[in-house]
Amino acid sequence: MRIQAFTEYAVAILRYLYMHQNGLQAGVHIAKEVGISYSIFLTIAVQLRRKGLLVSVRGQNGGFALGRPATEISFYDVFLCIEEELCISRSLRIGQEDADDAVHDGKVHEFLQTWQDKMIAEMSGKSIADLAS
Secondary structure: OOOOHHHHHHHHHHHHHHHOOOOOEOHHHHHHHHOOOHHHHHHHHHHHHHOOOEEEEOOOOOEEEEOOOHHHOEHHHHHHHHHOOOOOOHHHOOOOOOOOHHHHOOHHHHHHHHHHHHHHHHHHOOEHHHHHO
16 A cells, blocks of 8 residues: 555645634645645645645635644544545455455454554544644
C-alpha cells in the first residue's frame, strides 16, 4: 500500500490552515506555501469541500478555511476523502467476487484483517491538530 501524493498534499493544506487560523486564506497563497501548483490545490480542495473538511468563500475577500475544527479531522478522514478506501488486500474488499475462497478463510485473512483494523485505528487516532504540533 502506498499513500497517494494528493493525500499528503491534502494533509499539508489542512495543517497549513490550522496553523494560520486568522481568517480566510487565498488558494494561490496556500498552494505556494504548501509547495504545489494552484491547479493541484484546486483539485484537492474540491474533494476536501465535498467531505466538509474545507470551506470556501468566493469573491475579492474570499478564500479557504477548515470545514470543522482540526481536532475533529482525523488523518483517516483525509485519507478516505482522497483515496476513498483502505484495503490492504483484495480478500478484504467487501463484495470482492473474484477473490479465492481459500484466501477469505483462515489465519492469513484474519491476520490481514487485524493489520488493516490497526492501521485504521492509528489513522483515526491522529487529528490534523496532532499532526501540526
